[in-house]
Amino acid sequence: MSTLEERAVEAADFADERLGVAKFARNSFNKIFPDHWSFMLGEIAMYSFVILIFTGVFLTFFYVPSSHLITYHGSYAPLRGQKVSEAYASTLNISFNVRAGLVMRQIHHWAADVFIAAIVVHLLRIFFTGAYRKPRELNWIIGSSLLILSIVNGFIGYSLPDDLISGTGIRIAFSIILSIPVIGSYLAFFIFGSNFPGTSIIPRFFILHVLILPAIIAGLIGAHLAIMWHQKHTQYPGRGRTNRNVVGIPFWPAYALQAGGFFFITSAVIAALGGFVQINPIWLYGPYIPYKVSYAVQPDWYMGWLDGALRLMPSWEAVFGPTYGGHMIPNVFFPAVLLPGITFGLIFAWPWIERRFTKDNQEHNICDRPREHPVRTSVGVGVLMFYIVLFLASATDVLANTFETSLNLVLWTLRIMLFVLPLVAGLVTYLLLREIAQIPTIGEPKVPVEIRRDVDGSFAFAELSIHETDEEILELPEEVAYRSLVGSNGGGQLHHATHQGNSDDVSEEHGVFEVPRD
Numbered sequence: 001m002s003t004l005e006e007r008a009v010e011a012a013d014f015a016d017e018r019l020g021v022a023k024f025a026r027n028s029f030n031k032i033f034p035d036h037w038s039f040m041l042g043e044i045a046m047y048s049f050v051i052l053i054f055t056g057v058f059l060t061f062f063y064v065p066s067s068h069l070i071t072y073h074g075s076y077a078p079l080r081g082q083k084v085s086e087a088y089a090s091t092l093n094i095s096f097n098v099r100a101g102l103v104m105r106q107i108h109h110w111a112a113d114v115f116i117a118a119i120v121v122h123l124l125r126i127f128f129t130g131a132y133r134k135p136r137e138l139n140w141i142i143g144s145s146l147l148i149l150s151i152v153n154g155f156i157g158y159s160l161p162d163d164l165i166s167g168t169g170i171r172i173a174f175s176i177i178l179s180i181p182v183i184g185s186y187l188a189f190f191i192f193g194s195n196f197p198g199t200s201i202i203p204r205f206f207i208l209h210v211l212i213l214p215a216i217i218a219g220l221i222g223a224h225l226a227i228m229w230h231q232k233h234t235q236y237p238g239r240g241r242t243n244r245n246v247v248g249i250p251f252w253p254a255y256a257l258q259a260g261g262f263f264f265i266t267s268a269v270i271a272a273l274g275g276f277v278q279i280n281p282i283w284l285y286g287p288y289i290p291y292k293v294s295y296a297v298q299p300d301w302y303m304g305w306l307d308g309a310l311r312l313m314p315s316w317e318a319v320f321g322p323t324y325g326g327h328m329i330p331n332v333f334f335p336a337v338l339l340p341g342i343t344f345g346l347i348f349a350w351p352w353i354e355r356r357f358t359k360d361n362q363e364h365n366i367c368d369r370p371r372e373h374p375v376r377t378s379v380g381v382g383v384l385m386f387y388i389v390l391f392l393a394s395a396t397d398v399l400a401n402t403f404e405t406s407l408n409l410v411l412w413t414l415r416i417m418l419f420v421l422p423l424v425a426g427l428v429t430y431l432l433l434r435e436i437a438q439i440p441t442i443g444e445p446k447v448p449v450e451i452r453r454d455v456d457g458s459f460a461f462a463e464l465s466i467h468e469t470d471e472e473i474l475e476l477p478e479e480v481a482y483r484s485l486v487g488s489n490g491g492g493q494l495h496h497a498t499h500q501g502n503s504d505d506v507s508e509e510h511g512v513f514e515v516p517r518d
């Protein structure tokens with residue numbers, strides 16, 4: 001052994017004798033992970049969060065969290081001589097004077113958008129495959145909390161530059177908090193430290209954005225992954241997969257290298273977006289001045305549904321009659337407090353709502369195919385459509401301009417679509433899935449077809465039997481050697497065994513292992 005190897009072995013022995021790391025490492029390295037492209041969605045969210053931390057730390061070196069007004073003398077000529085906040089001036093400084101500052105800002109912003117998009121699609125994957133059912137309800141709850149915290153941190157993040165768009169967003173947030181019955185005005189003054197805009201909100205947002213919320217999010221992601229590791233991932237139905245086993249690739253080296261590679265791919269895509277696609281050019285919007293607002297002001301995409309709800313809400317002001325002292329609930333309360341409350345309340349409660357109807361209290365480690373659950377799938381599609389229409393509604397002014405029509409027409413069209421489209425989408429999905437269920441061959445393995453072309457140019461089709469293909473394509477021998485892990489939890493040694501080949505084993509899938517789930 002070379003000296004370097006000797007040193008490495010000594011270091012490993014040192015750690016093992018004191019911390020018992022060898023057993024832990026062996027158990028972890030041998031852990032079996034089911035594999036499917038849709039399991040990468042959670043990973044994209046995780047990797048984007050890592051990118052957010054790296055780029056965010058860079059930004060903290062230069063960003064100044066202060067609403068204090070100064071006269072701008074920086075390198076962006078059109079704004080010279082204007083009164084702007086230090087926060088705005090420092091973000092301009094990051095964009096124009098700090099080396100790699102603009103690309104870091106843009107990567108941070110793109111990473112935030114990708115992060116939340118990945119979370120939402122990950123949630124949809126979990127929903128449509130029923131992966132939230134027993135025993136994974138706790139991870140569903142932690143995940144839903146992560147979604148809320150990430151949206152809030154995204155909103156706070158893009159409020160930090162204190163430009164005209166973000167300032168408008170903070171003003172809307174102030175009105176929303178004010179609208180909460182009884183406690184609204186106290187809460188708004190507590191959070192803002194004064195009437196709007198005040199000078200406290202930017203520094204307070206800063207500390208929430210760079211420390212408190214990321215720390216909570218990081219802790220919850222840790223818990224989320226630890227629970228997933230302990231419970232073992234679900235797997236899709238397929239050859240050899242049962243509710244009681246785990247079929248997949250070992251953590252080391254296959255899974256870890258695949259995941260590591262995927263981290264670099266995610267980083268590369270986000271870096272390319274940050275490098276080539278402009279996002280949030282705050283110098284074009286100008287500094288925040290409370291009495292100003294501009295055309296085509298849109299928040300980041302994940303706030304679009306709330307903005308759309310605010311726009312679509314009719315101008316009703318609910319007054320709770322004389323019995324309650326004639327208390328008026330401001331209009332914004334319904335779309336901006338009640339709607340998110342109901343939305344997230346339903347998301348949190350979904351596993352239990354479903355259980356109430358299905359009375360299903362069994363453990364489920366095999367994912368559902370969405371088509372096999374027409375009710376759940378069509379409810380999901382209908383609800384998704386509701387939020388897509390709300391999202392579209394955040395662009396009412398742009399839509400009216402694009403289609404050269406009146407804002408009122410766009411507003412009313414979207415109001416009607418908000419209730420009609422989800423019903424239609426849900427119903428069509430339900431009917432289609434019922435119809436698919438009638439197809440006799442549904443769920444059966446696809447039958448391979450051989451196409452032959454004759455010398456005269458005509459084609460002849462012949463169906464091959466599954467048996468034929470198994471033999472011809474996979475070349476399965478009678479006796480197949482397969483490796484399996486013995487011992488519980490995937491913690492045992494890898495060993496070889498001989499196994500009688502049958503259609504239900506997974507041994508012919510290269511590099512794939514099977515272990516008992518418990």
Ligand code: HEM
Pocket residue numbers: 052053055056057059060063091094105108109112115150153154156157158159160161209210211214217279280
């Ligand atoms: C859930 C995680 C996070 C999200 C969704 C997020 C999102 C955002 C967004 C959208 C912006 C506006 C960027 C722009 O166009 O200027 C921003 C700004 C900022 N973020 Fe984050 N961020 C996150 C985590 C972090 C972390 C962990 C740090 C630091 C440790 C950080 C530091 C900053 C700073 C200093 C700014 C202001 C500078 C600027 O706007 O360029 N962020 N963030």
Ligand code: HEM
Pocket residue numbers: 038039040041042043045046049119122123126131132136139140141142143144146147150221224228232233234235
């Ligand atoms: C910051 C946000 C999140 C991160 C970083 C994250 C990360 C992950 C990762 C890496 C996995 C394993 C791979 C996969 O199945 O995709 C996973 C699984 C899971 N996540 Fe998330 N997740 C987040 C948010 C959510 C949300 C919003 C929900 C649902 C409301 C959720 C529910 C679950 C569940 C139930 C599992 C287990 C899935 C299974 O075994 O099939 N997660 N998460």
